[in-house]
Amino acid sequence: MESIASILRNAGLKATPARLFVLRLLAETTKPLSHAEIEALARKEADAPPDRVTLYRVLEALTAAGLATKAVDRRGVARFSARDTHRRHERHVHFHCLGCGGVFCLTAPPPKPPRLPKGFRLEAAEFDVKGTCAQCAAKGKSGA
Amino acid sequence: MESIASILRNAGLKATPARLFVLRLLAETTKPLSHAEIEALARKEADAPPDRVTLYRVLEALTAAGLATKAVDRRGVARFSARDTHRRHERHVHFHCLGCGGVFCLTAPPPKPPRLPKGFRLEAAEFDVKGTCAQCAAKGKSGA
DNA sequence: TTTGCAAATGCAACATGATTGCATTTGCAA
DNA sequence: TTGCAAATGCAATCATGTTGCATTTGCAAA
Incomplete structure (x- = not known):
């Protein structure tokens, strides 16, 4: 198996404690986590909880490296x-x-x-399907 | 034709200057506007630009009354x-x-x-196609 | 037309999420 | 072991959005 540290280094990132903690946390968790949630968990579980800003930068770095995905909730x-x-x-x-x-x-x-008007050049086509997942629907978090 | 004021009153809302301005603005604009954009336009165009907070509450009221749609961008x-x-x-x-x-x-x-897993609720399915339009292609201004 | 009042507004303060500048520390490769 | 680019911590700042409260106002009933 591949260690968290080597996943980071293979992606061109230094294996720092904050990054190790966040990447392991994201890998273990099924639901997407917010910065605030990650910070709270870090305070409870990490040996030396990283700074708020460091967590932002770690998340930015992981996203830029393709190891994490960023999405915006309702x-x-x-x-x-x-x-x-x-x-x-x-x-x-x-x-x-x-x-x-x-x-x-x-x-x-x-x-x-689809067909494009004359002269138009296609580069990407993205089918964006949005809604409420089963877990959120059950919690009643569905309505806006 | 139906005036903006009567649209508001039919929806059970008082026709105040701030609401008239915002609803007319939204009706005239194809692109969804942010609060900041609406505030900037109000400062330039409105006789007595409404307060920041009033704009938030106007947008909230219009959305609740079903006259406007709220969405969160990327x-x-x-x-x-x-x-x-x-x-x-x-x-x-x-x-x-x-x-x-x-x-x-x-x-x-x-x-x-597409078909969704059990319990999932569909709200929107948007097909976004990206590329270069005829005019830009002719100028050689391909994207990014 | 006048008037009463619920609703709307303005203002100040607050909350939360996110970013920036800079001095210090550190992962890691030479 | 060591040099240094990269990462971190900290303080300040920004952007977006919300809340409490005194004042004003749309509008319907008198």
Whole structure:
């Protein structure tokens, strides 16, 4: 298996305590976590809880390196989850939960890009499916 | 025709200057506007620019009354649009030009939303197509 | 037309999430 | 072991949004 530290170094990031803690936390957690939640957990569990700002920068670095994904929930709060590197290149549609910011991979194939007016050049086509995931719907976090 | 004031009163809201200004602005604008953008426009155009907080409350009231739609953009900022404007664009595929930032409505029908796992609720399925528009392509201004 | 009052507004203060500047510390490769 | 670019801690600042409260106002009833 690959250690958290080597995952970081393979991505070109130094393996610092704050990064190790956050990446392990994201990998162990199914739901996307906000900065505030991560900070609270760090205060409880980490040996030397990192600074608030460091956590922001760690999350930024992990996202930039492709190890985490950032999404915004209904309240406008950024939420982060570990990125599943294995399925990165498969073609599939993502479902974005507006309640928790979670991203779920659907089995449906992506739709074909439409015809464009003359002269237009296609570069990317993204099918954005949004709604409420089962867990948030059950909690009643559904309505806006 | 129905005046902005009577639209407000029919929705059970008093027709105050701030509400008239905001609702008319949203109705005239295709792109969803943030609170900051609305405030800036109000400062320039309104006779007696409403307070920051009043604008927040106006937007809240319009949304609650069903006259406006609230959505959170990628940066986590709330954006508002008149409800019928929002409806008109719901069933369109949009082309985003990476060169000039322009948005074009395509004639192609949107793809059917995919099947979701049990308990998931669909709220929106948006097909966003990105590339270079004819004008930018001619100028060689390909995106980013 | 006048008037009463619930609703709307303005203002100040506060809350929360996120960013920036800078001095100090540290991971890690040479 | 050591040099240094990169990462961290800390303080300050910004952006977005909310709350409490005194004052004003839309509008419907008299």
